[in-house]
Amino acid sequence: MRCGGGGPAWAMFPDEVWEQVFSFLGSDADRNAAFVTIVLVPRLGRRAERRSRRRVFVGNCYAVAPAAAVARFPEARAAAVKGKPHFADFNLVPGDWGGGADAWVAAMAEGWPLLEELRLKRMVVSDDCLEALARAFKNLRVLALTSCDGFSTAGLAAIAAHCRNLRELDLQENMIEENCSHWLSHFPESFTSLVNLNIACLEGEVNVSVLERLVSRCPNLKTLGLNQAFPLDKLNILLRRAPQLIDLGTGRFDAEYYPELFHKLESAFSGCKSLRGLSGIWEAVPAHLPALYSICEGLTSLNLSYATIQSPDLIKLVSQCKNLQKLWVMDFIEDAGLAVVASSCKLLQELRVFPSDPYGEVAQPPVSLTERGLIAVSTGCPMLHSVLYFCRQMTNSALITVAHNRPNLIRFRLCILEPHTPDYLTFQPLDAGFSAIVESCRDLCRLSLSGLLTDRVFKSIGAYADCLEMLSVAFAGDSDAGLHYILSGCKSLKKLEIRDCPFGAKPLLANAAKLETMRSLWMSSCAVTLGACRLLAQKMPQLNVEVIDERGGRPSWELRPNDCPVEKLFVYRTLAGRRADKPPCVWIV
Amino acid sequence: MKGATCYKNDLENLRATELTLRPPGIDVEEVIRSASIATKCKKRALSEKKETDENEQATEPVAKAQIVGWPPIRAYRMNSFRSRKSLVVDDNNGGIYVKVSMDGVPYLRKIDLKIYEGYEELWRALEDMFKCSSLVPVNYDEPKYAITYEDKDGDWMLVGDVPWEMFISSCKRMRIMKGCEARGQSSSA
Numbered sequence: 001m002r003c004g005g006g007g008p009a010w011a012m013f014p015d016e017v018w019e020q021v022f023s024f025l026g027s028d029a030d031r032n033a034a035f036v037t038i039v040l041v042p043r044l045g046r047r048a049e050r051r052s053r054r055r056v057f058v059g060n061c062y063a064v065a066p067a068a069a070v071a072r073f074p075e076a077r078a079a080a081v082k083g084k085p086h087f088a089d090f091n092l093v094p095g096d097w098g099g100g101a102d103a104w105v106a107a108m109a110e111g112w113p114l115l116e117e118l119r120l121k122r123m124v125v126s127d128d129c130l131e132a133l134a135r136a137f138k139n140l141r142v143l144a145l146t147s148c149d150g151f152s153t154a155g156l157a158a159i160a161a162h163c164r165n166l167r168e169l170d171l172q173e174n175m176i177e178e179n180c181s182h183w184l185s186h187f188p189e190s191f192t193s194l195v196n197l198n199i200a201c202l203e204g205e206v207n208v209s210v211l212e213r214l215v216s217r218c219p220n221l222k223t224l225g226l227n228q229a230f231p232l233d234k235l236n237i238l239l240r241r242a243p244q245l246i247d248l249g250t251g252r253f254d255a256e257y258y259p260e261l262f263h264k265l266e267s268a269f270s271g272c273k274s275l276r277g278l279s280g281i282w283e284a285v286p287a288h289l290p291a292l293y294s295i296c297e298g299l300t301s302l303n304l305s306y307a308t309i310q311s312p313d314l315i316k317l318v319s320q321c322k323n324l325q326k327l328w329v330m331d332f333i334e335d336a337g338l339a340v341v342a343s344s345c346k347l348l349q350e351l352r353v354f355p356s357d358p359y360g361e362v363a364q365p366p367v368s369l370t371e372r373g374l375i376a377v378s379t380g381c382p383m384l385h386s387v388l389y390f391c392r393q394m395t396n397s398a399l400i401t402v403a404h405n406r407p408n409l410i411r412f413r414l415c416i417l418e419p420h421t422p423d424y425l426t427f428q429p430l431d432a433g434f435s436a437i438v439e440s441c442r443d444l445c446r447l448s449l450s451g452l453l454t455d456r457v458f459k460s461i462g463a464y465a466d467c468l469e470m471l472s473v474a475f476a477g478d479s480d481a482g483l484h485y486i487l488s489g490c491k492s493l494k495k496l497e498i499r500d501c502p503f504g505a506k507p508l509l510a511n512a513a514k515l516e517t518m519r520s521l522w523m524s525s526c527a528v529t530l531g532a533c534r535l536l537a538q539k540m541p542q543l544n545v546e547v548i549d550e551r552g553g554r555p556s557w558e559l560r561p562n563d564c565p566v567e568k569l570f571v572y573r574t575l576a577g578r579r580a581d582k583p584p585c586v587w588i589v
Numbered sequence: 590m591k592g593a594t595c596y597k598n599d600l601e602n603l604r605a606t607e608l609t610l611r612p613p614g615i616d617v618e619e620v621i622r623s624a625s626i627a628t629k630c631k632k633r634a635l636s637e638k639k640e641t642d643e644n645e646q647a648t649e650p651v652a653k654a655q656i657v658g659w660p661p662i663r664a665y666r667m668n669s670f671r672s673r674k675s676l677v678v679d680d681n682n683g684g685i686y687v688k689v690s691m692d693g694v695p696y697l698r699k700i701d702l703k704i705y706e707g708y709e710e711l712w713r714a715l716e717d718m719f720k721c722s723s724l725v726p727v728n729y730d731e732p733k734y735a736i737t738y739e740d741k742d743g744d745w746m747l748v749g750d751v752p753w754e755m756f757i758s759s760c761k762r763m764r765i766m767k768g769c770e771a772r773g774q775s776s777s778a
Binding site: 089090091092095096124126147149150173175201203228305355358390415417419472474499 | 657658664667690695696698699
């Protein structure tokens, strides 16, 4: 059954169909604690609930037509929409693929004029779109844009000028064209409602006195995320204006050291008694770090992933953060630093370790961050449940130890930098290690694999990972069997993304119905052929089967033979039919 | 059309046209990467297509550091790594990263000016990146686009007037403007 075009045909679908589109996403609920996602069950009495639903989450902007979603939940006050596939973060998705926000904002403006919160992720948002939403939503309190592009600071000026009730402007990792450096001045003098301002992703300089005045007149400001360009010698000015801050992202943390600056900083920080989260600290100069010591004990979240400080200085800082729950750091911390974390930060829940030299370009010896650091934190931190770890070597034994120590893991993402790297002691694939993870961590909802892996690991994942919702696979597996194990198991799987694996499309055809229970599937540089995609599309009319080819000058897809390879494939369930905005590089089979 | 001609078993060609930040044309650096990475995938994929030996011999090792999207670090973080790397390691490898926008295109790109030898390479790279064929200025033809940049003083200048080294040290960001607009205004953004 297929929804043809817009119109009210969707209304005739039973609730079960909607249940697949708007389903519980526990992991998102964790991250965006304010969000409750929607489960629609075909039971009496639930229809009324749908009518009163306040928060709507759309995990794939093409899964449902905007007008349909808006009409379905007429009382919505908060909306979150996601666009591009996750691999767009790594430049694997063409820039013009889609994910435009215009249609969504237009439909929301029409049907949800009282909207208070809007969160968009990986979408293309134009300045016109920002202007439109600034004018349409008089009650807008929260605007959060993450990994979006297509807009400029002129668009932000419109937001500042018109959103009189804005509490949160949260800009995370967007690519913003900066053509209007005075956009902050567009917040009127009468505007005092800001609670959260995060402009860390802007590159240009922001007028310090404008920012200072804004901060001064917003007594409820709790979160302030400055950008790298914000100078260290002005930081104390802002801190003195907003000592009530709970979350601070500093600007650059380097400046020529002189005692007066240091003391100003130290004094300003010690005045921030409520500070719980700290980030930014770009290009930190070790001499300034002691200015932070007074707030360390109160910190629950520390993001040093842009701080190029070495292990000894990192250790001095982190060892004082006894209440840390979340730590993001560069691999400069090394195994020794993680051992200190393990003994000092007993409340640690989330750890991310990023590589300082991902391409191995730096001539000096590599940092000493190995499997030992991971073992240390898994042993010492009983509440650790989320891990993202980039490293160069791993062993099955280490992974088995982690699995044994931390059955409470819910997110485990390991990235061994060189593809196909085996256990460096035994030269075996890392099948045994990852198998131990899924067998032990029964609540695991997100997993990223790396290293040398055969089909065996997929057999374990399919069999044991009952709660797994998102799986990322790269340079792994031997044959179609690997993919088949995943698709025929993994009861809760929502998102599957695969690159550079020898998987064909046969497992997709054999498990076609499974794809309808998932949000999306991405496969690139695998062994998929056009013929298989044609079969899949034919068999499953409720899936959009998108094949992507960025090379110009090829024959059009209709003319290509069945054995033509498909370099990039994106499959997703949808009620909205083929999307009208597909670019030339995409063909919907 | 035969299947074999349709699929040139040559991942290099595919990689050459993938969106990357490196200049166009394959620049095969000294390879550390084991051939198994490229051929392992290809061999298994190939067995389904029954490729000939001739095609397998075309396998060449691909430059290690240039696998698109690997390691999986957000482009945003990558950009801030690389501009920072020059602070960590004091060699001449610090990148000069600038944003590039093009009129009518909703997304921005970021490029490292240091990897180009001169203006010719830069123009070709931009043409490749934005998929347009008319960036290279030709005297006898009205250019459809003009490539401009914002310099250290905040002025918008036409790319190509000053020596290359001077350009890359003063360029803060670039904008590819539609030709008509560029002709009408000399230096405003």
